[in-house]
Amino acid sequence: MQLVKRVIEPGIVILELRGDLRMGADCQRLTKEAEELIRAGERRVVLDLAPLDLIDSAGVGAIVACFSFLKKAGGTLRVAGARGMVATVLRLTQIHRAIEFFPAVADAARDFPPGTASPATGG
DSSP states (O other), X not given: OEEEEEEEETTEEEEEEEEEEOTTHHXXXXXXXXXXXHXXXXXXXXXXXXXXXEEOHHHHHHHHHHHHHHHHTTOEEEEEOOOHHHHHHHHHHTGGGXXXXXXXXXXXXXXXXXXXXXXXXXX
């Protein structure tokens, strides 16, 4: 999996996932990145799954872990652009009941609630 991090506006970080999100190093990399963002004081994160081709159950678990880390830190995780097999797997697991899903990154970044925790208390 390739992970591309970018800031689209102050306080909103996009993590673009490319390729496959599978058990092992891919999942560890994603959760480690989420933890590092929290330590850096970031609280609003969008996972851009549009370029993601495949996800397994461990990948779903990694997304849920990122959501949990951010929520515990007073932040928010949103998912954008899931399509094809990735969208099907995410729909079957019903994580959309806990995590907000959007058709595109621009939609996910719009009206993002402000992060409530400070870096000193959040991580």
